[in-house]
Amino acid sequence: MTSTNRPATVSRRRALQASGAALAALAAPALVRAQTPKIRIGYWPIAAGLPFYSAVELGYFKDAGLDVEVQRYAGAQQIMEAMLSGRSDGSANGTGSANIAIGELASPGTFKLFCSNPSNAKNVLDEVLVPAGSPAKTIADLKGKKVLSGPGIQNTTLAKTVLERGGATGATVTELPIGQHVAALAAGQADACYTLEPTGTIGRMKGATRTLEAGVIARYILGDPMAPWFGGSASLTSAFIRQHPEEARKFITAYGKGVDYVRKQPAEARGFLKGYTAIEGALTAEVPLAAYTMYNEFTTSDIAYFQKFFDLFSDKGVFSARLKVDSMLYKG
Known part of the structure; x- marks a missing residue:
């Protein structure tokens, strides 16, 4: 009886092994993905x-x-x-x-x-914008004005330093997401903004803002308009x-x-x-x-x-x- 059942036992073992190998093969891609x-x-x-x-x-x-x-x-x-x-x-x-x-x-x-x-005056990222109709011609013309900056300590510190070194004494800096800068200037909520591209391009193409000065970090922080910031x-x-x-x-x-x-x-x-x-x-x-x-x-x-x-x-x-x-x- 034992010898009669042996082939069946071997067949079942081989079937289980084959099934296990198939499952392993199916699982392999998932394992790779998980890793x-x-x-x-x-x-x-x-x-x-x-x-x-x-x-x-x-x-x-x-x-x-x-x-x-x-x-x-x-x-x-x-x-x-x-x-x-x-x-x-x-x-x-x-x-x-x-x-x-x-x-x-x-x-x-x-x-x-x-x-x-x-970035610098040639490879522009940073810039100070004013409303299209603003009489300001230089950073110094922003004395006592309300200026926006992007959120975060880097933006606010740089905005304050640029204004200070550009002669805009008494200007105040307020944080606002850069996507809102153009609308805020157009609505008269601020006199200028220190911002990053593409804000200047958007404002210019809409006729809402103009660039007062670009590459301001290279000039006022690094001391050379063409220095890499x-x-x-x-x-x-x-x-x-x-x-x-x-x-x-x-x-x-x-x-x-x-x-x-x-x-x-x-x-x-x-x-x-x-x-x-x-x-x-x-x-x-x-x-x-x-x-x-x-x-x-x-x-x-x-x-x-x-x-x-x-x-x-x-x-x-x-x-x-x-x-x-x-x-x-x-x-x-």
């Missing part, structure tokens, strides 16, 4: 984030096998706080470098900058880089392709501002673009200007201590 981390990247709707927008829309991250979650925030400070609390893994370009630095001072070793977006940076948290080194390298490489695309095909890249910023359609062709510097492209001069920008915040008491830019740069 691929979601990379949560925060951005706020300004033109400087263009390399990130391009990389997402052109599929550079997907082509690298990465799962990138796009997170939109109202301001750079919120992005930093999300990274600090573990709700976000990185930031797109345009996120205030000083905002990130404040997070770094609060929790040393948390942030690594891998790309920054220098590294006001915004793309970053990853050190925790993500440490836990997922391969994915971090792939992400930075794919992001670099986005930078290269913006450099080589700016006209086409501008189209990706739609949906990510407040500017759409033919207006995208009018937006001036910041430049971009990857972590392995920084020169000694670049780092010196970047440090001068950071030192303003330590001099003003915004930073609790002097922070060395080089310590925050991703090393590859």
